[in-house]
Amino acid sequence: xGSRQAVVVGVALLLGCFIGGFCVDRLAAALGQRxxxxxxxxxxxxxxxxxxxxxxxSADSWVVVDTGTGQCWRVNAAGDGxxxxxxxxxxxxx
Numbered sequence: 001x002g003s004r005q006a007v008v009v010g011v012a013l014l015l016g017c018f019i020g021g022f023c024v025d026r027l028a029a030a031l032g033q034r035x036x037x038x039x040x041x042x043x044x045x046x047x048x049x050x051x052x053x054x055x056x057x058s059a060d061s062w063v064v065v066d067t068g069t070g071q072c073w074r075v076n077a078a079g080d081g082x083x084x085x086x087x088x089x090x091x092x093x094x
Contacts, residue, residue, distance in 0.1 A: 047068050053061045061076045072086035 045067060047066060049065045049067060051063045051065075053063060055061065055078070060078055061074055064073045065071070070088040072088070073083045074086060075081060075083045
């Protein structure tokens with residue numbers, strides 16, 4: 001096959017792909033398949049979030065945050081196990 005024939009075949013294949021894609025797109029629009037794809041669900045976050053702070057080997061202390069109010073608590077796993085209240089970083093509205 002000569003180079004001219006190869007170019008003609010390549011252009012014909014490319015044009016066929018464009019026409020085929022256009023027809024498939026029109027068929028999908030006519031069948032209403034574009035509207036049937038549901039949007040992705042939003043990510044949900046729980047009200048209380050816990051974060052382990054690194055220590056020696058495992059989490060040395062834990063911080064728990066109430067995402068509704070911003071209240072924070074911390075416990076030191078190596079200490080007496082008592083929870084310390086850090087309060088809320090959200091300013092109080094008056």
